[in-house]
Amino acid sequence: MxxxxxxxxxxxxxxxxxxxxxxxxxxxxxxxxxxxxxxxxxxxxxxxxxxxxxxxxxxxxxxxxxxxxxxxxxxxxxxxxxxxxxxxxxxxxxxxxxxxxxxxxxxxxxxxxxxxxxxxxxPIERWRREPGPCAAAPLSGLYAGALRHAAIPIEAVVQSSEAWAACRDGANARYIGPCYANSPESAESAVRGLIAQYPDRPFFWDLFPAHAACDIAVRLGFQPARRLLRMVRGRVTATPPETFAIAGFEWG
Ligand SMILES: CC(C)(COP(=O)(O)OP(=O)(O)OC[C@H]1O[C@@H](n2cnc3c(N)ncnc32)[C@H](O)[C@@H]1OP(=O)(O)O)[C@@H](O)C(=O)NCCC(=O)NCCS
CATH class of the missing domain: 3.40.630.30 (Gcn5-related N-acetyltransferase (GNAT))
Known part of the structure; x- marks a missing residue:
């Protein structure tokens, strides 16, 4: 070996x-x-x-x-x-x-x-959105929630007093994540703000099937593309509910 x-x-x-x-x-x-x-x-x-x-x-x-x-x-x-x-x-x-x-x-x-x-x-699912316009309203304010994964390569950020969302480029699609928000409404506004900046690109969004993020993804035209399994070894901990998008399969 x-x-x-x-x-x-x-x-x-x-x-x-x-x-x-x-x-x-x-x-x-x-x-x-x-x-x-x-x-x-x-x-x-x-x-x-x-x-x-x-x-x-x-x-x-x-x-x-x-x-x-x-x-x-x-x-x-x-x-x-x-x-x-x-x-x-x-x-x-x-x-x-x-x-x-x-x-x-x-x-x-x-x-x-x-x-x-x-x-x-x-289970955790990868959803995909094909290129297309997305209606978005301007947001204001700074999200006060804890930002995790400061090290990830972020290219665009949209935030308000209630939400923080980032995206970055990828070989197959732009990647949405992470996104932290105090409510589904504020998460949707932030994600819309990201997608609206790149209407010519497909997007990936990795989310938990039972989470409110799925309803947003459906409204924004995303569809499930593949299913993975989040696995744990050692002490079990829950994903905070304000996580509307993970940072990536390689970051969590
Ligand atoms: C998953 C992956 C990384 C495994 O890599 P690998 O170097 O072949 O893994 P190993 O050689 O250590 O094999 C692990 C086990 O799978 C088995 N295995 C590996 N390749 C196999 C194949 N093509 N067919 C059947 N069994 C296979 C091995 O026999 C071994 O079983 P054992 O421990 O009982 O002997 C590789 O298949 C891969 O790159 N897949 C695409 C990317 C991916 O999905 N990665 C996992 C992300 S979560």
């Missing part, structure tokens, strides 16, 4: 090749932000001079360890690379004193995580 090592900026082309091989949305800015957030938590396995498998482990401001970017190039799968990186990621987070580790699992990843002690928390 080849040894793992921490990723560096020179690995970005390989990291992006991994994302494209799986059809994922992340760009170089996303990898850059993960590395900046937790340099020793971003690891990979190199074969013949090129990284072929990755995993990232960060600790979010709520103290939850988050594993993401679990990827192996198709031609290198089934050799235990992802399992090895996952075990190392869990070890890294545990030595940092983290009591809760979470991740958003695809169907391919789910069996690996289950073997390593992760259990179901809740």
């Amino acid at each position: 080849p040894e793992s090592r921490t990723l560096t900026t020179s690995d970005f082309p390989a990291c992006l090749a991994l994302c494209r091989s799986a059809g994922w949305n992340q760009l170089e800015a996303d990898w850059r932000a993960l590395l900046a957030s937790e340099p020793r938590g971003c690891i990979g396995i190199e074969v013949d001079g090129c990284v072929v498998s990755t995993a990232t482990a960060i600790i979010n401001p709520a103290g939850i360890g988050w594993i993401g970017m679990v990827l192996t190039l198709p031609e290198h799968r089934g050799r235990g690379y992802a399992s090895q990186l996952l075990q190392e990621s869990i070890g890294f987070l545990e030595t940092r004193g983290v009591a809760t580790i979470k991740l958003d699992a695809t169907a391919l990843g789910e069996p690996l995580y289950r073997k390593l002690g992760f259990v179901d928390e809740a």
Whole structure:
């Protein structure tokens, strides 16, 4: 088994090749932000001079360890690379004193995580909106809620006294998130404000099927595109209800 090592900026082309091989949305800015957030938590396995498998482990401001970017190039799968990186990621987070580790699992990843002690928390869905205009009214005020994930690569922010929402670019669609709001009405206004700025782009929004965010997504023309499973290892913690959009599958 080849040894793992921490990723560096020179690995970005390989990291992006991994994302494209799986059809994922992340760009170089996303990898850059993960590395900046937790340099020793971003690891990979190199074969013949090129990284072929990755995993990232960060600790979010709520103290939850988050594993993401679990990827192996198709031609290198089934050799235990992802399992090895996952075990190392869990070890890294545990030595940092983290009591809760979470991740958003695809169907391919789910069996690996289950073997390593992760259990179901809740389904989480990716919804997609095709390009098109969106009515939005100007907002005012500064949201006073706690902003999590200061490290994520945010490109546009809309906020009011009641809501804060951000979006960033992606390979397949612009990504909405995070969004925190005191009410569904204020969340809808903020998300509308983001979409209205990019009417020519499709959007992704990752949300929990039972959350009020779904009703907003329907009104704004989003449709469910795929379903993942949020899984947890260790102490179970709830997602705060004011989270109308997560920060990303790789950030939580
Ligand atoms: C999920 C993924 C990362 C697994 O990577 P991997 O390096 O092949 O994983 P491993 O080699 O550690 O395999 C883990 C287990 O899955 C099995 N497995 C891996 N690939 C398989 C395949 N193509 N068919 C059947 N079983 C497979 C292995 O036998 C192993 O089982 P074991 O522990 O009982 O021996 C990889 O399939 C991938 O990149 N998928 C696309 C991206 C994705 O969905 N990532 C997960 C995000 S949550």
